[in-house]
Amino acid sequence: MELINTFFNWDVMVRAFPILLRGLGNTVLLGCVTIVIGTIAGLLLCLVRLYAVRPIQLLAILYIDVFRALPILVLLILVYYALPFVGIRLDSFTSATMALSMVLAAFTAEVCRAGIQNVPKGQFEAAASLGMPFWKSMRKIILPQAIRVIIPPLTSNSISVFKDTALASVVAMPDLLKQANDAQAMMANPTPLIGAALIYLAILWPLVRLVGYLEARNQRAVAR
Amino acid sequence: MTSSPAPLAAQMSDVNKWYNDYHALRSINLEVARGERIVVCGPSGSGKSTMIRCINQLEKHDSGTIAVNGVTLTGDLKQLNTIRQDVGMVFQHFNLFPHLSVLENCVIAPMSVRNVPRKQAEEMAMHYLSRIHIAEQAHKFPSQLSGGQQQRVAIARSLCMQPNLMLFDEPTSALDPEMVHEVLETMVSLARDGMTMLVVTHEMGFARKVADRVIFMDHGEICETAPPEEFFKSPQNERARVFLSQLIH
Numbered sequence: 001m002e003l004i005n006t007f008f009n010w011d012v013m014v015r016a017f018p019i020l021l022r023g024l025g026n027t028v029l030l031g032c033v034t035i036v037i038g039t040i041a042g043l044l045l046c047l048v049r050l051y052a053v054r055p056i057q058l059l060a061i062l063y064i065d066v067f068r069a070l071p072i073l074v075l076l077i078l079v080y081y082a083l084p085f086v087g088i089r090l091d092s093f094t095s096a097t098m099a100l101s102m103v104l105a106a107f108t109a110e111v112c113r114a115g116i117q118n119v120p121k122g123q124f125e126a127a128a129s130l131g132m133p134f135w136k137s138m139r140k141i142i143l144p145q146a147i148r149v150i151i152p153p154l155t156s157n158s159i160s161v162f163k164d165t166a167l168a169s170v171v172a173m174p175d176l177l178k179q180a181n182d183a184q185a186m187m188a189n190p191t192p193l194i195g196a197a198l199i200y201l202a203i204l205w206p207l208v209r210l211v212g213y214l215e216a217r218n219q220r221a222v223a224r
Numbered sequence: 225m226t227s228s229p230a231p232l233a234a235q236m237s238d239v240n241k242w243y244n245d246y247h248a249l250r251s252i253n254l255e256v257a258r259g260e261r262i263v264v265c266g267p268s269g270s271g272k273s274t275m276i277r278c279i280n281q282l283e284k285h286d287s288g289t290i291a292v293n294g295v296t297l298t299g300d301l302k303q304l305n306t307i308r309q310d311v312g313m314v315f316q317h318f319n320l321f322p323h324l325s326v327l328e329n330c331v332i333a334p335m336s337v338r339n340v341p342r343k344q345a346e347e348m349a350m351h352y353l354s355r356i357h358i359a360e361q362a363h364k365f366p367s368q369l370s371g372g373q374q375q376r377v378a379i380a381r382s383l384c385m386q387p388n389l390m391l392f393d394e395p396t397s398a399l400d401p402e403m404v405h406e407v408l409e410t411m412v413s414l415a416r417d418g419m420t421m422l423v424v425t426h427e428m429g430f431a432r433k434v435a436d437r438v439i440f441m442d443h444g445e446i447c448e449t450a451p452p453e454e455f456f457k458s459p460q461n462e463r464a465r466v467f468l469s470q471l472i473h
Contacts, residue, residue: 120319122315122319123319123321125282125313125315125319126313126315126319126320126321127321128280128282128308129280129282129308129311129312129313129382130308130309130332130333130337130381130382130385131306131307131308131309131310131333131337131385132305132333132336132337133301133337134301136336136337140332140336141332144323145321145322145323
């Protein structure tokens with residue numbers, strides 16, 4: 001009974017819920033904006049990595065390597081606490097969006113590259129032999145075929161980055177975790193934290209299942 | 225129809241190509257007259273495919289000049305795309321677009337490259353598809369067709385761009401034996417219509433039937449050029465003789 005009163009205190013939960021919801025709003029917004037920016041930037045980065053002139057390709061490779069190696073938390077703290085020293089002052093939401101999408105872009109670029117390189121050379125040649133310009137054949141022939149392979153790992157990376165939005169609480173963004181943490185301090189009871197954990201689970205678990213389903217579907221399509 | 229006034233469909237002068245140290249094409253000189261049907265044969269690795277792939281620049285040559293429909297290739301991408309629109313290519317492995325239906329495979333290039341309206345593009349596609357007896361399969365996907373049907377669709381897809389030169393890169397080599405015939409038949413009827421054709425193939429029956437000239441290549445050079453009767457009866461080149469004696473025909 002003591003345990004339930006401590007971790008699953010109904011009274012506390014009811015009082016904390018509106019606070020958590022506000023945090024959830026920020027988390028979802030941060031997650032979605034990051035995923036959209038990170039995915040588009042990642043695709044562009046991948047095309048630069050594959051098809052730009054050599055020096056620019058090397059820059060893209062460098063970017064991808066660095067941002068895959070750098071912990072998101074370190075990057076986030078650099079953006080939020082270090083940039084002000086050179087006069088760039090970003091609010092916590094912008095800092096978090098920037099740090100998270102920079103990293104997501106690097107991972108997305110690698111996933112897209114694998115997907116594009118998975119399309120047989122003959123497809124590029126067939127499109128070229130019909131006189132289709134590069135961008136047109138990318139858009140109509142290559143990417144639609146690559147996307148099938150790309151979608152499952154892309155979804156998986158998106159889930160990862162959505163989880164990492166919790167890091168934004170470190171730079172004082174009132175996201176789900178920060179709100180839960182504050183509520184816990186205010187109410188002197190950890191139930192809001194449990195509530196936050198349950199909300200994360202409720203959102204992300206279905207997405208994790210979705211990745212499993214997409215992968216299985218691709219497996220079947222390959223087997224056919 | 226983009227009929228070119230140039231009397232030569234393609235012309236290669238002193239064309240060389242290397243893969244690192246490997247000399248893949250040695251000083252190739254070739255003129256393809258409009259309406260001419262040329263069969264290119266030779267052992268594998270002799271440079272046949274490389275040669276015809278240089279004409280639409282799927283392979284870049286390292287020296288010499290290539291002119292297509294009277295236009296000398298400069299390496300400019302825009303010029304190249306324009307030239308490619310008039311040069312059809314059929315591949316050994318078909319290379320149909322697997323995510324598009326047969327009909328979409330045929331209309332995508334005319335619509336997106338030549339800006340042909342969809343209705344008109346579809347009419348033209350159906351015209352060519354019925355010529356190869358595949359009209360009723362127009363809404364199927366390539367994977368639902370046999371190899372022979374896929375290759376015929378690939379030919380139709382090329383024809384939809386209304387090319388004035390067709391390149392065939394071993395079009396029947398990847399097919400099961402019983403499907404070779406239907407593809408060759410399509411190619412023969414194309415030849416009868418007067419299409420300019422440059423065909424890399426080992427189908428000597430096809431060469432006898434439609435070729436104006438047979439070109440024999442070995443080690444990256446053109447060793448012999450002759451009308452088919454002459455080439456098959458009394459090849460002048462020693463390597464051609466050896467090659468022919470190894471073919472069962």
